[in-house]
Amino acid sequence: xxxxxxxxxxxxxxxxxxxxxxxxxxxxxxxxxxxxxxxxxxxxxxxxxxxxxxxxxxxxxxxxxxxxxxxxxxxxxxxxxxxxxxxxxxxxxxxxxxxxxxxxxxxxxxxxxxxxxxxxxxxxxxxxxxxxxxxxxxxxxxxxxxxxxxxxxxxxxxxxxxxxxxxxxxxxxxxxxxxxxxxxxxxxxxxxxxxxxxxx
Amino acid sequence: xxxxxxxxxxxxxxxxxxxxxxxxxxxxxxxxxxxxxxxxxxxxxxxxxxxxxxxxxxxxxxxxxxxxxxxxxxxxxxxxxxxxxxxxxxxxxxxxxxxxxxxxxxxxxxxxxxxxxxxxxxxxxxxxxxxxxxxxxxxxxxxxxxxxxxxxxxxxxxxxxxxxxxxxxxxxxxxxxxxxxxxxxxxxxxxxxxxxxxxxxxxxxxxxxxxxxxxxxxxxxxxxxxxxxxxxxxxxxxxxxxxxxxxxxxxxxxxxxxxxxxxxxxxxxxxxxxxxxxxxxxxxxxxxxxxxxxxxxxxxxxxxxxxxxxxxxxxxxxxxxxxxxxxxxxxxxxxxxxxxxxxxxxxxxxxxxxxxxxxxxxxxxxxxxxxxxxxxxxxxxxxxxxxxxxxxxxxxxxxxxxxxxxxxxxxxxxxxxx
Numbered sequence: 001x002x003x004x005x006x007x008x009x010x011x012x013x014x015x016x017x018x019x020x021x022x023x024x025x026x027x028x029x030x031x032x033x034x035x036x037x038x039x040x041x042x043x044x045x046x047x048x049x050x051x052x053x054x055x056x057x058x059x060x061x062x063x064x065x066x067x068x069x070x071x072x073x074x075x076x077x078x079x080x081x082x083x084x085x086x087x088x089x090x091x092x093x094x095x096x097x098x099x100x101x102x103x104x105x106x107x108x109x110x111x112x113x114x115x116x117x118x119x120x121x122x123x124x125x126x127x128x129x130x131x132x133x134x135x136x137x138x139x140x141x142x143x144x145x146x147x148x149x150x151x152x153x154x155x156x157x158x159x160x161x162x163x164x165x166x167x168x169x170x171x172x173x174x175x176x177x178x179x180x181x182x183x184x185x186x187x188x189x190x191x192x193x194x195x196x197x198x199x200x
Numbered sequence: 201x202x203x204x205x206x207x208x209x210x211x212x213x214x215x216x217x218x219x220x221x222x223x224x225x226x227x228x229x230x231x232x233x234x235x236x237x238x239x240x241x242x243x244x245x246x247x248x249x250x251x252x253x254x255x256x257x258x259x260x261x262x263x264x265x266x267x268x269x270x271x272x273x274x275x276x277x278x279x280x281x282x283x284x285x286x287x288x289x290x291x292x293x294x295x296x297x298x299x300x301x302x303x304x305x306x307x308x309x310x311x312x313x314x315x316x317x318x319x320x321x322x323x324x325x326x327x328x329x330x331x332x333x334x335x336x337x338x339x340x341x342x343x344x345x346x347x348x349x350x351x352x353x354x355x356x357x358x359x360x361x362x363x364x365x366x367x368x369x370x371x372x373x374x375x376x377x378x379x380x381x382x383x384x385x386x387x388x389x390x391x392x393x394x395x396x397x398x399x400x401x402x403x404x405x406x407x408x409x410x411x412x413x414x415x416x417x418x419x420x421x422x423x424x425x426x427x428x429x430x431x432x433x434x435x436x437x438x439x440x441x442x443x444x445x446x447x448x449x450x451x452x453x454x455x456x457x458x459x460x461x462x463x464x465x466x467x468x469x470x471x472x473x474x475x476x477x478x479x480x481x482x483x484x485x486x487x488x489x490x491x492x493x494x495x496x497x498x499x500x501x502x503x504x505x506x507x508x509x510x511x512x513x514x515x516x517x518x519x520x521x522x523x524x525x526x527x528x529x530x531x532x533x534x535x536x537x538x539x540x541x542x543x544x545x546x547x548x549x550x551x552x553x554x555x556x557x558x559x560x561x562x563x564x565x566x567x568x569x570x571x572x573x574x575x576x577x578x579x580x581x582x583x584x585x586x587x588x589x590x591x592x593x594x595x596x597x598x599x600x601x602x603x604x605x606x607x608x609x610x611x612x613x614x615x616x617x618x
Contacts, residue, residue: 043240047554052239072274118278120503122523143553144504144523146302148281170241172298172504174522174553185554187241187298 027108027115027153028073028200034163035062036196040081042098044088046176047185057083057096059192061165063104073106077119079147079169081190086127088176088183094129094136098188100145100169113153113161120146123171125188129178141173141186153198163196202276205265205345206283213258214291225293232293243554244297245515252307252463252472252506253433255300259284259308260315261345267316268346273309273414280308299521299554302504306474310461313415314435317403319343320365323350325358332357364412370405370537371615374398374570376580376608380425383603395426398580398608405537407452407483407494411441414459425466433463436477444480453482460500469586469602470519471562473505473550477528490536497529502550511556511592520555524548538614542568556592563587570610580608 040059045052058081065075080099087094102121108114123145128138149167156162169190176183217226228236244251262283266276284304288296319339327335336356340347350356376398383392404417418437425431436458444453456479463472479498486492502524509520526548533541545565552558566584573579586602 045240045242047243116278118281141553142551144302170298170301172521172523172553174551175557177557185243187243189240 032200034198038194125173143173145171202269241298245517256307259304260312263312315342368403374400376610378608470508520552522552524550
């Protein structure tokens with residue numbers, strides 16, 4: 001059943017009228033918004049660490065903005081990655097949520113739905129590790145981050161589109177300080193593949 | 201072509217480092233590339249000047265590979281990020297450094313555009329002979345990639361129209377030489393007097409000039425001292441501006457978004473960073489002889505800043521990296537754009553994300569007076585205080601003040617009245 005839904009969705013996307021058939025319409029105009037989600041990959045590096053920690057999680061994002069020109073959009077993006085099985089070392093069973101709130105610029109180089117994205121803004125990271133079977137310690141970090149990515153708008157009507165994205169988020173969130181562990185100068189890099197829905 | 205030149209810059213620099221300077225760190229190959237891509241970003245331990253000036257200058261080469269191949273400011277921005285990213289991942293055996301990527305990219309964009317416009321102002325496509333060659337040579341240190349491209353295309357001799365950047369409209373160049381009296385500028389050594397050279401360059405006028413393109417208006421301050429050499433380089437260019445009232449009104453108010461590059465380094469203090477600010481520039485004319493009062497009030501976001509911190513604890517590095525926020529204000533009196541008196545203040549907060557677990561507050565304020573004693577000559581007297589408060593833990597604080605007075609003989613050249 002699930003597969004049938006996905007196949008139907010895919011066929012709907014493929015069958016959607018190509019933007020090239022409407023060459024004179026801007027990709028997005030006026031106020032636009034977009035939200036979506038998908039799988040993500042997290043890589044945590046730190047000062048003095050010999051290796052990096054890799055894990056997977058789920059991501060979600062929301063973007064809203066305006067248009068600078070037919071090809072250039074500007075907006076704000078909130079992104080987060082949640083991993084409920086995170087650990088700094090093997091055996092840890094904690095969780096982490098990392099995210100950014102960034103000013104982004106989206107550029108459509110041509111008349112197709114292809115776009116590239118770049119942005120910079122605030123980054124935050126929360127790391128929770130259990131200190132006992134019933135309690136957990138949490139460390140929050142705040143810092144800076146950059147994001148880069150690419151995507152494709154598939155028009156489904158004049159006002160709406162499905163949007164696929166691949167993106168990377170590089171965030172620096174400072175030290176993770178927990179009673180049981182200290183991890184200095186954390187850099188969390190996140191990779192995201194997502195499907196979103198845009199109104200434009 | 202621009203992308204190929206960015207790759208060419210990285211390949212050339214890497215090969216020179218590996219073959220001429222015998223740097224083992226430059227002997228990267230597929231194994232180092234794979235490791236760098238797999239392990240990703242870290243913070244490096246380079247010296248303050250390397251990270252905060254040399255890398256932004258290098259980033260300016262990438263950016264100007266785009267500018268000198270016909271790309272505009274925004275089209276050249278991705279080249280700075282791409283050039284730095286590819287160097288960090290493929291140009292060195294070291295793991296890629298996140299602070300390098302920030303500083304090379306954002307700093308390279310700011311310095312690159314300033315250098316692109318300064319070199320365009322120096323060059324003159326209508327000039328001929330020896331004067332033309334000297335101008336091309338003088339522009340070379342600012343924009344070597346642009347100079348190289350012009351040489352290859354035969355534009356060092358070709359006669360033709362100048363690009364729009366050649367003419368800034370209103371401008372002011374002020375050179376000063378004299379003495380700085382500074383307390384604790386040489387660490388723990390009390391009051392010192394040191395020789396100083398100062399350059400101020402205003403390209404365009406924030407209030408009088410309608411917005412045309414990023415950095416159509418910018419300002420640069422450079423200070424060299426007999427103690428420590430290269431002390432200060434600050435550049436701020438507007439990315440966007442819009443009038444807040446009718447341009448026909450005498451009193452003018454302009455909303456502006458500026459990109460800033462800050463570098464301040466001496467033996468006692470190191471502060472710098474890449475930031476973006478938004479605020480209002482205003483001018484109220486006084487009488488009809490060109491005099492006016494100028495004010496500016498801005499809030500800023502520091503994308504990544506750096507400040508010296510004894511407790512950094514990261515190898516040989518003695519400064520922290522972190523983002524922050526701040527604000528600045530300025531009140532001044534000018535005549536036709538040239539400031540006579542400036543009173544200013546700037547407050548910045550940096551939250552360290554690499555180095556000591558610290559929060560730093562920096563307060564820089566002062567007064568500056570320029571007194572004409574001839575058509576172009578004058579005296580400049582200024583007094584500033586740099587105050588910093590670093591909190592490393594609830595009980596460990598580091599509070600320092602650096603008062604300074606400056607007395608300079610100045611020479612001013614100003615362009616058309618704004």
